[in-house]
Amino acid sequence: MTATFAELGLAETLLTALTSEGYTTPTPIQVATIPLLLEGRDVLGIAQTGTGKTAAFALPILQRIATTKTRYVPRSPRALILTPTRELAVQISQGFATYGRNMRFKRALVFGGVGQVPQVRSLANGTDVLIATPGRLLDLMNQGHVRLDFVEMLVLDEADRMLDMGFIHDVKRIAERMPKTRQTLLFSATMPKSVEELAAGLLNNPERVEITPAATTVERIEQKVLFVTKENKRPLLAQVLKHHDVKRAIVFTRTKHGADRVAEQLEKTGVSAQAIHGNKTQSARQKALEAFRRGDVRALVATDIAARGIDVDGITHVINFELPNEPESYVHRIGRTARAGADGIALSFCDAEEVGYLKTIERLIRQSIPSHDDHAYHAEGIAGMRHSTSARPAQKRQGQANRKRQAYQGANPGKSSANYKGDKRKRA
Numbered sequence: 149m150t151a152t153f154a155e156l157g158l159a160e161t162l163l164t165a166l167t168s169e170g171y172t173t174p175t176p177i178q179v180a181t182i183p184l185l186l187e188g189r190d191v192l193g194i195a196q197t198g199t200g201k202t203a204a205f206a207l208p209i210l211q212r213i214a215t216t217k218t219r220y221v222p223r224s225p226r227a228l229i230l231t232p233t234r235e236l237a238v239q240i241s242q243g244f245a246t247y248g249r250n251m252r253f254k255r256a257l258v259f260g261g262v263g264q265v266p267q268v269r270s271l272a273n274g275t276d277v278l279i280a281t282p283g284r285l286l287d288l289m290n291q292g293h294v295r296l297d298f299v300e301m302l303v304l305d306e307a308d309r310m311l312d313m314g315f316i317h318d319v320k321r322i323a324e325r326m327p328k329t330r331q332t333l334l335f336s337a338t339m340p341k342s343v344e345e346l347a348a349g350l351l352n353n354p355e356r357v358e359i360t361p362a363a364t365t366v367e368r369i370e371q372k373v374l375f376v377t378k379e380n381k382r383p384l385l386a387q388v389l390k391h392h393d394v395k396r397a398i399v400f401t402r403t404k405h406g407a408d409r410v411a412e413q414l415e416k417t418g419v420s421a422q423a424i425h426g427n428k429t430q431s432a433r434q435k436a437l438e439a440f441r442r443g444d445v446r447a448l449v450a451t452d453i454a455a456r457g458i459d460v461d462g463i464t465h466v467i468n469f470e471l472p473n474e475p476e477s478y479v480h481r482i483g484r485t486a487r488a489g490a491d492g493i494a495l496s497f498c499d500a501e502e503v504g505y506l507k508t509i510e511r512l513i514r515q516s517i518p519s520h521d522d523h524a525y526h527a528e529g530i531a532g533m534r535h536s537t538s539a540r541p542a543q544k545r546q547g548q549a550n551r552k553r554q555a556y557q558g559a560n561p562g563k564s565s566a567n568y569k570g571d572k573r574k575r576a
């Protein structure tokens with residue numbers, strides 16, 4: 149039986165907003181999380197971006213704000229959402245604006261890389277919701293511009309990524325300044341030990357909710373690997389992007405410099421492209437994202453961290469111009485397509501040096517990615533390496549993949565590896 153948003157216990161103002169947004173049915177993470185949060189429970193959610201998790205926490209927070217009016221306390225939020233990147237912060241803020249469009253509430257946004265004065269001003273008289281990256285928030289707290297002793301609800305979004313990015317101490321320091329009686333929600337795509345420990349310290353008797361990426365998105369994505377020499381990757385990319393099926397694509401590179409070079413090259417061959425990565429200013433990143441959203445730019449060339457959480461609907465293709473050396477990044481990358489129920493296509497370019505990475509990825513997702521050979525730059529020699537033992541990945545990486553897989557499985561005891569297995573299902 150499929151639940152409706154009304155059955156989850158959401159108020160009419162929110163239901164109307166969801167209808168105008170075109171949301172008809174809640175996603176699995178929303179079905180599992182919203183009633184718990186409305187009851188006031190702490191939740192440990194294992195879910196990645198693309199599963200609808202923003203609405204899963206934003207809707208109950210808005211409902212609480214709408215139904216329990218309190219006086220604004222200067223410099224204090226009622227709900228705090230901590231998220232690792234500015235892009236995610238902006239997207240979460242837009243989500244709150246969308247879902248709360250029919251109610252009155254205040255929200256503030258705090259992240260680094262821009263002047264702090266407008267941020268300080270937006271907090272001065274108190275706010276309902278504060279969405280922040282940890283570094284800048286701590287900075288503002290230390291200057292006395294923010295206080296957290298009246299926070300009722302805390303959300304840690306993408307906790308694994310926050311820890312990867314070195315925010316652990318900042319997050320702990322921030323949490324120390326909040327009342328123990330708050331409601332806490334932690335979301336993470338993966339549940340390594342470091343996140344488990346963080347959760348144990350911050351959550352109070354949490355309910356665990358697990359939505360694995362493999363079960364929700366990865367299996368809906370048509371994945372293909374294209375074997376090609378390093379030199380031929382750029383002409384191959386131009387050829388792929390010129391195909392009319394590719395309406396909106398994210399192209400992944402391993403380095404920032406690589407992203408710039410690929411974007412420039414694409415522009416030269418007549419494909420509108422923009423690079424997005426950590427060396428770009430905040431406004432340049434926003435501009436690139438907006439152009440991509442509007443459809444003025446067909447290809448966004450990104451590094452893993454910059455692309456994390458990019459929330460643009462209608463991405464038809466994810467192209468791994470370079471395979472990630474961290475197999476989990478593959479799952480995050482391809483999750484940019486096939487958002488909220490849509491199908492998507494992920495193409496991975498694999499050169500001779502990357503065959504080892506490919507094997508490690510396949511081991512993690514427990515799928516063999518089918519090869520697409522029918523292109524002008526197909527390198528049969530490299531394709532052959534896939535099955536030879538000489539191209540085995542380094543022992544260390546294999547070991548890592550095994551541990552990661554065990555971590556996934558450990559987080560999903562009932563589901564074992566079935567979510568990662570099985571041939572690509574037939575597409576209609």
Ligand code: AMP
Nearest residue numbers: 171173174175197198199200201202488
């Ligand atoms: P998130 O995982 O929060 O990044 O959400 C992924 C995408 O799904 C966003 O573009 C949301 O607007 C969209 N979305 C979230 N929930 C729903 C829903 N119940 N129905 C349709 N789209 C949704």
